[in-house]
Amino acid sequence: MNLISGIKLYIEKMCSESGPGMKIILLDKDTTSIISMAFSQSDMLQREVYLFELLDSVRSNERLKYLKCIVFVRPTKQNIQFLANELRNPRYSAYYIYFSNIIPRTDIKYLAECDESESVREVKELYADYLCVNPNLFSLNIPHCMANLNWLPDALTRSMQGTTAVLLSLKLNPVIRYRAGSQAAQLLAKMIYDQITKESTLFDFRSNVDGAAPPLLLVLDRRDDPVTPLLHQWTYQAMVHELLQIRNNRVDLSGRPNVPKDFKELVLSGDQEDFYGNNMYANYGEIGSTIKQLMEEFQRKANDHKKVESIADMKNFIESYPQFKKMSGTVQKHLCVIGELSTISNKRNLFEISELEQEMACKAEHSAQLQRIKKLIADDRVTIEDALKLVCLYALRYERHANCDTSSLLQIIKTRGGCPQIVPALIEYAGTHVRQGDLFNMVRITDAVKLTRNLIKGLKGVENVFTQHTPLLKETLEDVFKGRELDPVYPAINSELVPFRRPPQEVIVFIIGGATYEEALAVHQLNNAGYKIILGGTTIHNSQSFINEVLTATNGIQFKHTKSMIKYCSTDNL
Known part of the structure; x- marks a missing residue:
């Protein structure tokens, strides 16, 4: 069961069924993302797809009869209408139409009526209606x-x-x-x-x-x-998403200082890049060590390339240069990413914060944890977002504890200028009145395996990494x-x-x-x-x-389970 392979087979089917020759592909915003996450643009060029257009974009009326047109869109009413308009005034020699999901027969009939020039060669359903x-x-x-x-x-x-x-x-x-x-x-x-x-x-x-x-x-x-999404993550893919955000396998670093121009937007796809695919689940320390080894290997190969002394050396250099250049880009890209992760982690004191998050998620020590939270969330070096996450975890963990003191924590948040309404909202969304069973019944973790600090060696700057939560x-x-x-x-x-x-x-x-x-x-x-x-x-x-x-x-609901917190929160958003 491999989703990426499934999407690729569908795309291969679309490209092959239209036969040889130059092709354009008409997409909508959703199918553009679906294809881009499975195939790179160069992959599509190899399949003779040279132009990409959005179905709803304003296009010229120039007829390009030397091009075949592959249409891959979701079967929405809006797309059906756009496609009908295209077929009434066809600009391409032939249309091969593929819908990403089940389409009603009435819509097929409507499109057939619009195809007066009989330019449609194929209409099929391909079930690629998700992002792999x-x-x-x-x-x-x-x-x-x-x-x-x-x-x-x-x-x-x-x-x-x-x-x-x-x-x-x-x-x-x-x-x-x-x-x-x-x-x-x-x-x-x-x-x-x-x-x-x-x-x-x-x-x-x-x-x-x-x-x-x-x-x-x-x-x-x-x-x-609700606990899992609140915890800071320490595996590579999850950490990048938490600190830099991954959108459709892309990371936008344009707002980050000191990032080279060529790395303002990065593609992180395990299917399109072996290094990332092999290391996306590695923890912070492991990925740092692996990148260090990759860099050392690159430096060795770079030195080998300098030793071009004979015709044979030249031939070997030319043959290996594409791979060498690809390796160079991989090293630079991941050094850039890991450098940003390191900067953010140190600046926001995430090692100490994450340690407390893990302890609250995995064991109950109310008094000690409450004091540590109060100390951390009052510290100006801790961002208000990280402070709020700690209070959220505390509120979830100790919602029914006899000495629960969420209110005093919210007062600290409010004093710092934060927006504490997330805490009562979270309790309404996923408090004990909603959850089935005991989310914090973590005996399987804490009694069997005591929380320990995992010292990751091999890369300077990597310290305690917590991955105890399951x-x-x-x-x-x-x-x-x-x-x-x-x-x-x-x-x-x-x-x-x-x-x-x-x-x-x-x-x-x-x-x-x-x-x-x-x-x-x-x-x-x-x-x-x-x-x-x-x-x-x-x-x-x-x-x-x-x-x-x-x-x-x-938003807009009456909070029934958090009345004691209301006075500490901004009433504008409650």
Whole structure:
């Protein structure tokens, strides 16, 4: 189960079916991102695609009959209308139309009526309606999926369509389970089931062999685990997203001082770059050491290239120069990224902050942790954003503690000019009245394995790295693969497919409210152990995007569970 391979096969199919010759591709904003995350522009050039245009852009009426046109768009009403206008006045010799998801027959009929010149050669559905971030991770780029703690209608529809496309591209007809008690999860699961039932012929591609259990689609709710997105991350991909932000596999460094002009925007794709693909899950210290080794290897090869003394040396230099240049770019790019990460971590005192975050997530020591939080959040060297995250974690951890003192922490935040309304909003969004089970029942971590400081050697400046926290998702998946009873906590929508007692061999997880790179790491580790898991979410969160999601989801609602905090918060946003 490799999402990137699936998307690539679809793109290859589009390019090959149109035959040889120069081609243009018409895209919408969503499919532009879908293609760019799977293929580079040079990859597309190799497939004779020389021009890229947006379907909704204003274009000249110049006819380019020497070009074939590949159309790859989402089957939205707006795109159908744009495409109809194009077909009424065709500018290219032939059109090969591919929709990224299921399209109603009425829309196909409408397009056929508009194609009076009969320039359309092909119309097909290719189920590439999601962003493949990693081979086992997808996103739908929905930054906010709730308002008043209910689904936004467009986000709900998009989530159903994206998840259905994943199932179709992987050829899976799964048992659908959802988190009990989550109306959002139940509603999405029901919509996906209804779509599968409606399009039953599309899903008639796999039968159970030798009594094997059917695959599983598990619909989860971010509100069950609000801790994971708040924690600072120390693995490479997650750390870059937390401190620099990754958008569609790109990192924008244009606002960072001392970054060379050529590195203002960087592409970080594990599929397009071996070094990043091999090291995206490495921790901060390991990636630093690996880059150091890469740099030393580059310096050695650079010295070898200086020794051009014979015809044979010249020939070897010319043959190896492209690889040498590529290695040079890799070294410079990742030195630039790790340098920015190091600068930010030291400036914001993230080692000490992260240590406290991990301790609060993994063990209960109320008095000691409260004093440390008060000291840190009052320190001007600690950013107000980091201070707020610490208070959020404290409020979640000790919401029902007899001596919970969230109010005094909010007063410190307010004194510093911060916006403390995120804390009561977070409790309304994901407090104990919402979560199923005990999120902080972390005996499996803290009693069995005491928190220790992992001293990472090999790179100056890398100190204590904490990676003790395990996301709730990992425990959930372990229960699934151990064959434990799921019905009470994760009831099935299509119970007729659940006579099997064996655990599923393939699992798709979709998290409403966004997944995280820490959860992607947990999925990667389980896949390396022999399981088959795909993780997806409405978006991929870092702490700031998660906080924004919480504020949007709770905007305008009456806070019922945090009355004691209200007087410490700005009333404008409550």
